[in-house]
Amino acid sequence: MDPVAQLLVVEDDPQLATMLTELLTGEGYAVELARDGQRGLHLGLTRDFDLMLLDRGLPAIEGLDLLTRLRARGRHVPTLVLSALGQPSDRVDGLDAGAEDYLGKPFDVDELLARLRGLLRRPQDHVDVLRVPGGELDISSRSVATPSGEVTLSEREAKLLCALARSPRRVFSRQELLESVFESAEDEGVVDTYVHYLRRKLHRGVVATVRGLGYRLGNL
Structure with a gap:
């Protein structure tokens, strides 16, 4: 039996956070929720996750700043940025900050799940x-x-x-x-x-x- 994938969801919107948690749990993932950037940073530094779903407009620490800090500390969990900032320049900023994928809000649930599956299938090279x-x-x-x-x-x-x-x-x-x-x-x-x-x-x-x-x- 394959191990359950561990997902970190960093999202401050209460309704969306609840929806994502229920959706991903229903898909068989183990989900840890952080409702602000400070909590997300702490979990990202102290726990091992297979994937992170990251909002940008977060309290305490902005999403891309959080991602940059994790990368600087050698934490390379594959990350999909999920943000209302969906212009091409916003996506470029997210990818340049180290995200593996970027999806704008509002999003299609089936597309989100397909992108998550794609990231989990991708071989993860721990770059030295x-x-x-x-x-x-x-x-x-x-x-x-x-x-x-x-x-x-x-x-x-x-x-x-x-x-x-x-x-x-x-x-x-x-x-x-x-x-x-x-x-x-x-x-x-x-x-x-x-x-x-x-x-x-x-x-x-x-x-x-x-x-x-x-x-x-x-x-x-």
Whole structure:
């Protein structure tokens, strides 16, 4: 007998949350519901799920911010974003943040279930190596293989580079990086400091500055 798939539903609308829980439970899934982003982040960091169904307009922590924080912490549960923000640019933002699929509201129930089945059938590769400008980042060893040799990063340097590399087209504000990577009450200047460290250890183009907005991964 196949094991029951574990689903995390992060949705703040009471009626929709109840409907999704009843629908997915009726389909044979084990469902854990989080009604705000903070609870969703906690469950995503402390429990293992086969799939996450994620709203965007959440209290406490916005949906894509939640997803970015999970990816930065090495949590790679396949995610379908379910949102009223359904324009092409919104879908691009969701996919760039690390979601595997994106469905706008209102949605067709049969299509939602088919997309969930598709994600659960997809082989899940736990990526240990990420492409970065001028080399490859090995997450487990915190080292970057470059044409001139291997460069070892500190834990914080590696976490920062990993967060940028998982969403290479996304621009992260300093506050986003401070919360998702450093998890502390330090000043945003610590982000600038570690960007400087990465550039010094690797090369200046590894992290690009987007004036007035923040940072993104340099051009691959």
